[in-house]
Amino acid sequence: MIARVTLEIALRKEFDYLVPPPLLGEIEIGTRVKVPFGSREVMGCVTALVEESTHTNLRSIVRVIGKQSLVTPKVLALARWIGEYYCCAPEIALKSVLPESVRKEKDGWRERLMVRLLPAPSLLPKITKRQQQILDLLRDRPQYPLQELLEAAETTGETVRRLEDKGMVTIGQEISERDPYADEIILPTKSLELNSEQALALKQIIAALDAPQQLSANPAENLKSAKPDDVTHRTFLLHGVTGSGKTEVYLQALSHTLQQGKGAIVLVPEISLTPQTVERFKARFSSGPVRTLVAVLHSHLSSGERHDEWHKIRQGRARIVIGARSAIFAPIDPLGLIIVDEEHEHSYKQEEAPRYHARDVAVVRGKMEGAVVVLGSATPSMESFYNVQKKKYSLLEMPSRADDKRMPIVRVVDMRQAARQEKGPPIFSHQLKEAILQRLEKKEQVMLFLNRRGFATSLQCNLCGYVAQCPNCSVSLTYHRAIQKLCCHVCGFDTKAPAVCPDPKCRNPGIRYSGLGTEKVESTLGHLFPKARICRMDSDSLKRKDDYRRILGDFRTGKIDILVGTQMIAKGLHFPNVTLVGIIHADLSLHIPDFRAGERTFQLLTQVAGRAGRGDVEGEVFVQSFTPFHPSIQYARRHDFVGFYEQEIDFREQLKYPPISRVALVTLKGRNEEKVQFTAEHLRKAIEEALKDLDDLIIAGPAAAPLARAETFYRFQIMLRTRHMVRLSHKMAEFLVGFKFPEEVSCTIDVDPVNLA
Numbered sequence: 001m002i003a004r005v006t007l008e009i010a011l012r013k014e015f016d017y018l019v020p021p022p023l024l025g026e027i028e029i030g031t032r033v034k035v036p037f038g039s040r041e042v043m044g045c046v047t048a049l050v051e052e053s054t055h056t057n058l059r060s061i062v063r064v065i066g067k068q069s070l071v072t073p074k075v076l077a078l079a080r081w082i083g084e085y086y087c088c089a090p091e092i093a094l095k096s097v098l099p100e101s102v103r104k105e106k107d108g109w110r111e112r113l114m115v116r117l118l119p120a121p122s123l124l125p126k127i128t129k130r131q132q133q134i135l136d137l138l139r140d141r142p143q144y145p146l147q148e149l150l151e152a153a154e155t156t157g158e159t160v161r162r163l164e165d166k167g168m169v170t171i172g173q174e175i176s177e178r179d180p181y182a183d184e185i186i187l188p189t190k191s192l193e194l195n196s197e198q199a200l201a202l203k204q205i206i207a208a209l210d211a212p213q214q215l216s217a218n219p220a221e222n223l224k225s226a227k228p229d230d231v232t233h234r235t236f237l238l239h240g241v242t243g244s245g246k247t248e249v250y251l252q253a254l255s256h257t258l259q260q261g262k263g264a265i266v267l268v269p270e271i272s273l274t275p276q277t278v279e280r281f282k283a284r285f286s287s288g289p290v291r292t293l294v295a296v297l298h299s300h301l302s303s304g305e306r307h308d309e310w311h312k313i314r315q316g317r318a319r320i321v322i323g324a325r326s327a328i329f330a331p332i333d334p335l336g337l338i339i340v341d342e343e344h345e346h347s348y349k350q351e352e353a354p355r356y357h358a359r360d361v362a363v364v365r366g367k368m369e370g371a372v373v374v375l376g377s378a379t380p381s382m383e384s385f386y387n388v389q390k391k392k393y394s395l396l397e398m399p400s401r402a403d404d405k406r407m408p409i410v411r412v413v414d415m416r417q418a419a420r421q422e423k424g425p426p427i428f429s430h431q432l433k434e435a436i437l438q439r440l441e442k443k444e445q446v447m448l449f450l451n452r453r454g455f456a457t458s459l460q461c462n463l464c465g466y467v468a469q470c471p472n473c474s475v476s477l478t479y480h481r482a483i484q485k486l487c488c489h490v491c492g493f494d495t496k497a498p499a500v501c502p503d504p505k506c507r508n509p510g511i512r513y514s515g516l517g518t519e520k521v522e523s524t525l526g527h528l529f530p531k532a533r534i535c536r537m538d539s540d541s542l543k544r545k546d547d548y549r550r551i552l553g554d555f556r557t558g559k560i561d562i563l564v565g566t567q568m569i570a571k572g573l574h575f576p577n578v579t580l581v582g583i584i585h586a587d588l589s590l591h592i593p594d595f596r597a598g599e600r601t602f603q604l605l606t607q608v609a610g611r612a613g614r615g616d617v618e619g620e621v622f623v624q625s626f627t628p629f630h631p632s633i634q635y636a637r638r639h640d641f642v643g644f645y646e647q648e649i650d651f652r653e654q655l656k657y658p659p660i661s662r663v664a665l666v667t668l669k670g671r672n673e674e675k676v677q678f679t680a681e682h683l684r685k686a687i688e689e690a691l692k693d694l695d696d697l698i699i700a701g702p703a704a705a706p707l708a709r710a711e712t713f714y715r716f717q718i719m720l721r722t723r724h725m726v727r728l729s730h731k732m733a734e735f736l737v738g739f740k741f742p743e744e745v746s747c748t749i750d751v752d753p754v755n756l757a
């Protein structure tokens, strides 16, 4: 027999190897193997087993790594699809489907010594006082990790070993699982009684879960045969306003899946994967007839913890996994349901190869394995709602908040007027100031949002015109007052903040800091409301691992009156005592050079506003804006997603932007600007020639990227648009193999990019 193997060294090829007779029973698709390659041995993964090869003189597989194959044929099929669709080499796609800690086995299982109490012998030996102490401890807990036992008894290993000699205890090596949530006390919860909107949504999901289907054993076949217009729809878009109780619907759909003997994957954006969220899922399945372990996968786990969580899933002990982007590859089998919460979130897109979008991979995996997919959001992406319009997804709607809470009242404040009254734009309009004061008096809580950290966003000299720029990137430096530094938010460069203009010929002491960041909002608040307890939350203020949890905990228990923050506080958080939300500068995200600027602003405003009024007192939101009549702001004010969608889709249609078309963004990088530009121009011509039979292809560029220089590299982009991305990816992959780039110019291709910078 012959095994086809992809190697973990980056080569866009697969190689055939003989399976030697002793390994015959041990190799299947997905098995990891060590194979000879040139003069060395390298790791690889078996992707197919065949009888014949077109090559002669095949070499043999050296050995098998690990007992159970790590990549199931189903996940392997998914990796293949990713390689093809996202235009990347198969082994790169394959790497992403296994956590590094599982792939390398470098941490493996943690073993430790356990002490166990044996039944007392009939003739009791003589026991010393110290030994008795150990026995007493073991009576309460018959198996004790040796290390902990020694600490508890304040003695040495010698005492325990004596007891072993006397036949009272055994000491043995045991695997001890790491549990990232071991310290949490999680109380079981029961299903809530659903309101009528939730019940209707759940009913349709359950009907899809129960619907019989015919599946082939070959996942790729299932993907091909899934008909988009099929009315026994299996992909849902759950559009539920903030606070509509989407999580309860997910939990009950998960219960139903478990009852069917299947498992599920729940994707949550990294930023919302708080202990609070995880606990809601763990609590529901910690007892009762469908109890199961709930595994958690995210980037803050240690690599050992990730290893153990992954294997709990692989062994079938955890049938639900909740995690960020890469949890979509979790080896749940059989898979009944995939939930993608906050499906519009851009963090589902991986920004390095393979540049996959976990939401889209979820839909593909659902088709391959016959699983139902539920995409949930208060502000669906244009792509997903377009798929509803095209009847590819079914829409489930929950337009009101659970338990009769009302949506907050949103007031848009015209900052142009405020600027006129106050000789220059103030940070706080008098309306917002007044509102904060009132809420503080009533002992209610306030959240203030500004999506920019630091104190001031630029440093200028108005004598000589000097502006503090990053030496490596085409952005200005941000002033961080707490550390007295100017920092680049792209490459991390920092330098001491100057007291006078740094130009040796100028030396003007009157240099000016302008532009606004969260640090300045915090300090201004301190002057305005000296008695209020104010806390700031952004990536600068979080220094230690548990800061995030601690600050949110303090806010929840009322130790903080006003929480100021960046997008870190925008989403998913649920604080019943927050009755006022202020958005300091709503236009910020409107001005980014990206066709999704309006969509992003709408989403951000709606999500931030959704933090208000989740308890008994009605919520109020102040949106400060210099373009108060912009559609993104006005539709967000009215909580009108469909209205926003309809005007936005017109604009996308006119310019043939997604979701009307699909985009592949080609970016060239290099240190020599002219060389990069020249290569980009040459590349465009070559692409035009190579792809000339793609009739609907639109090629734009090359043009300097919005971020024209980053980390010392100049960047040029070519944007390709088509309705048929599979065809385009395929052609581009072929084309790129043959195209020779000059030495110092590198090229990346991003299919369905979410970030055009």
Ligand code: ADP
Binding pocket: 192, 193, 194, 195, 198, 240, 241, 242, 243, 244, 245, 246, 247, 248, 402, 403, 574
């Ligand atoms: P969403 O994710 O849609 O923003 P959540 O799932 O966080 O909303 O629910 C908001 C609040 O409503 C939570 O406190 C939740 O416990 C509560 N809730 C959800 N469903 C019900 C229900 N059927 N009855 C009472 N309270 C509910």
Ligand code: ZN
Binding pocket: 470, 471, 472, 473, 488, 489, 490, 491, 492, 493, 711
């Ligand atoms: Zn920089």
